[in-house]
Amino acid sequence: MADVASRGGLVLAATPLGDPGDASARLVSALAGAEVIAAEDTRRLRALAAALGVTTTGKVVSFYEDVETSRLPKLLEALREGQTVLLVTDAGMPSVSDPGYRLVAACVAEDLPVTCLPGPSAVTTALALSGLPCDRFCFEGFAPRKTGEKAKWLAGLVDEPRTVVFFESPHRLAATLREAAEVLGGERRAAVCRELTKTYEEVRRGTLPELAGWAEDGVRGEITVVLAPAPPRSVRVADLVGEVADRVAAGERLKSAAAEVATATGVSKKELYDAVLAARRS
Template identity: 40%
Template sequence: MQDEALNNAAGCLYVVATPIGNLDDITARALRVLAEVQLIAAEDTRHSSRLLQHFSISTPLVACHDHNERAQSSSLLQRIEQGANVALISDAGTPLISDPGYHLVAQAHAAGIKVVPVPGVSAAITALSAAGLPCDRFAFEGFLPAKEGARQKYLQRLTQESRTMIFYEAPHRVLGSVRAMAEVFGGERQAVLARELTKTFETIKRASLADLAQWIGADTNQQRGECVLLVKGVDTKAATDEISVDTQSILKLLCNELPLKKAAAMTAQITGVRKNLLYQWGLDNLASS
């Protein structure tokens, strides 16, 4: 079935998903759209030209990436308003998902231009489908901050997240991020490293954060390629049950003399309850008392 918009006089913007590794994952509709539009806006034209050459598609390419997207958008929208159909693609997967394209799509809507999604692969959903973690509700967090302090603070804000969390991570930072997650969420929390999805060396490893950090640290091959990290959310009922009335009393008494962070650390040593859980309980229950 042909896309109606391709046959209309008015142009439109297609947001086209491309493979994250295995080229066979591209859809027939994506191939047709990429072949029939007048222009393709690509994150990296050199990278995308190889994809187009593989499928014998000769549509012209123009660069649209993080550094030029705002400036490039006006030119692309002008082409569409003049009747051209334009496809937006990223280097791999679905555009805008931790990739460029937000400003172009937002401005297209503001200008009254029709935006048409052409769905396909997304690394986040691909990883979630094979992770074996709860997937009825999940939170996509994208890339963590690169600096250690900022990363730690970001993870601290997620200590009470009950949904499965999905992160993208650069290979040279994946070990540090898993270690930080083990420290903040607790080493026993279940997690998954999904690496090089759909490619030759695809790896999906499910383990506790502590074991996952040890496994990655022992094998430098696991610190290469495209990485998705998934972490099981906190069991809110179990977490609440874990802090007994006696434990709450100890924390309250220590908070009378110490800052909450130090009081939580000392209470953890006394009771064996996780420090981060105690700290969050204190924020939720003692801040206003």
């Protein structure tokens, strides 16, 4: 890791989710050698460094959401001068639902060097522990807070064919799981992962109603939810003819409308196209 610190550039470093023992040797070296450390919470940074037995020698600056934009000019100036800027957040990988994206984008725009020290991630850790399919998944960040936005978001997951991972605050968890059960159905399975890698780590698995009932008693800590993919639906070509006809009536070309509906539902494009033509003739 010393070579990264010596050649300068932005270094994104994943930090432990809870257990300091998960810190990589490269992270330890980077903390000791970076000329500038941009930290989401400087107090947590110093606690982590103390737990790892590291003495930081570089300048430490705060880099949380409310000051992210205002801190960019000074950090970019340091990077242009060839300094090493180490970016760390409270836990996990910077820029993944944490500060960092704007700084990375600014570095890319100026062709400044950027590298990454891989490590802990609540997303992949929860996914692996969930017992749900891991071959295809999507990450949704934090669940929407507002009722209308949350309802729309959940509606978009009704037919989601991939496993879904998202974050939620403990005091909103029960309500989100209840609403998810109503929108997605009582048979949809999920896993709630709490306090990953920490002393009171807990993983609860079950249907959405079961998990909502468990969360009603109150939940504490950092929460990551893993939602099972939607079960495949059996769709008949004849049932989709009307949908294609409606889209054509709204101005779409028949061929493209039939292709999009077929792709979304998994039926044959040719069969659906031919069925629409047959319905027109009859």
